[in-house]
Amino acid sequence: MIHKNDYPATWPLWQRVLFRFFLIYLLLQVFARPFFEDVPVFSLIAQAQHYVCLLLVTLFNTYVLHFKDKLLPMERSSDSLFHWAQLILFLTLAVTSTLVWSILDRKRKSYNRASLFLVIILRYYIAYISFMYGIIKIYGLQMPFPTLTYMATPVGDLLPVKLSWLYIGYSAPYQIFSGILEFTVGALLLYKRTLTLGLFIGLGVYINVLMMNLGYNIPVKIFSAHLVLMILYLLARERERLASFFIFNRPAPQNMLYHFVPSKTMRIVLLAVKSIFIVAVMYLLAGPYNYKKRQVIANSKEIKPIPYGLYNVTTFVKNNDTLPVLANDTLIWKDIIFERGNKFASVNTCDTLFKKIYNRGIFYYKADTLKNTMVCFKHTTKGKATIFNVRYKLSGNKEHVQMWVKLKKDSLYLELDKSNRKFRLGEKQFNWVTPERE
DSSP states (O other), rough: OOOGSSOSSSOOOOOOOOHHHHHHHHHHHHHHSSTTSTTTTTHHHHHHOOOOOOOOHHHHIIIIIISSSOOOOOOOOSSSSHHHHHHHHHHHHHHHHHHHHHHHHHTTTHHHHHHHHHHHHHHHHHHHHHHHHHHHTTTSSSSSSHHHOOOHGGGSSOOHHHHHHHHHHHHHHHHHHHHHHEEEEEEEESSGGGHHHHHHHHHHHHHHHHHHHHHHSSSOHHHHHHHHHHHHHHHHHHHHHHHHHSSSSSOOOOOOOSSOOOHHHHHHHHHHHHHHHHHHHHHHHHHHHHHHHHHHHHHHHHOOOOOOOOEEEEEEEEEEEEOOOOOOOTSOOOOOEEEEESSSEEEEEEOOSSEEETTTTEEEEEEETTTTEEEEEETTEEEEEEEEEEEEEEEEOOOOOEEEEEETTTTEEEEEEEEEOOOGGGGGOOOOSOOOOO
């Protein structure tokens, strides 16, 4: 058993100063991303944390940085101006607090107890992130398989971030493998005996994530860089043990960083925290599972008005004028793709009426299969906005479609023929022996 007296009584000055800085800075980073936002009770705490962060960054930007008149965190990004302002704020607070703390507490020789609790907080934070991202990858929900819309988009038109997303989403086994690795990291970090192994695997996993974010301009570079920093900090606390084993080929000293707990009461508290944490992780596991199950059931029961596929526009009539469907005409609707499952479609046009994904216009629809009509809309910051109404008629084999479209003051008549084009990316090819090229 390791006792309190086994810990070093005096730390070097540089170690004390660095610890003060990292304690403040890393705890601020943990505070900025709440635990278990989708879990009841935790969500209330998360809302309070979001409000405090937003208030602090807004005040700092308004009176110090002046980046923009108004900064708001962007969804699915940790690299917006808001997050850079937050980074500068946290660095400023950490440096200032370290200076004040070092002056006021200059007689203290060590921070063994505070160091122990910082280690515990960081390992649970990294475990939470690993579980969260690992679970959605295991269910194949983070990077979905490329839709027909993306398959019909030239590769040269894709942004690097979307190219990386489609690259991982194409292969379900690879995405599941990545998720299992992240989930394994989370599980190993929960137990002292496997903690160092979890940190090593986590370092490999998250350095790879960081390099993908940097190399493909994925907008979570700040967040992933801090994950790597936290893992390096925890490994640095074991530098003597690691150097003994990996470099000097001698027995490693006993791990004193994680085994000592000040009292029996504290052991009970930590056990309760771990139990709550594991229950919350089980809740995370159930959420994506139920979502995936609902998706499968909905897709199997769905009655689609127009079958999934790519339809070429063969006739385009606008206000009784028949217009040629020319490849270089950016406003003519050249083809329409009806996607599987989620009731959205895309049009090969540059018409600004639509929300754009690269060179295709996106619209969602709600169909009435009894009346053969569809209400087509797009999502805006204010909610759903109807953009046109459709009456349609399908041929017997459902490969020829007639559409009458009411578009503001214009009336459109379209005839669509289902394309026989096959996208090789959609075939999910796998060969142990590479076939010879013809």
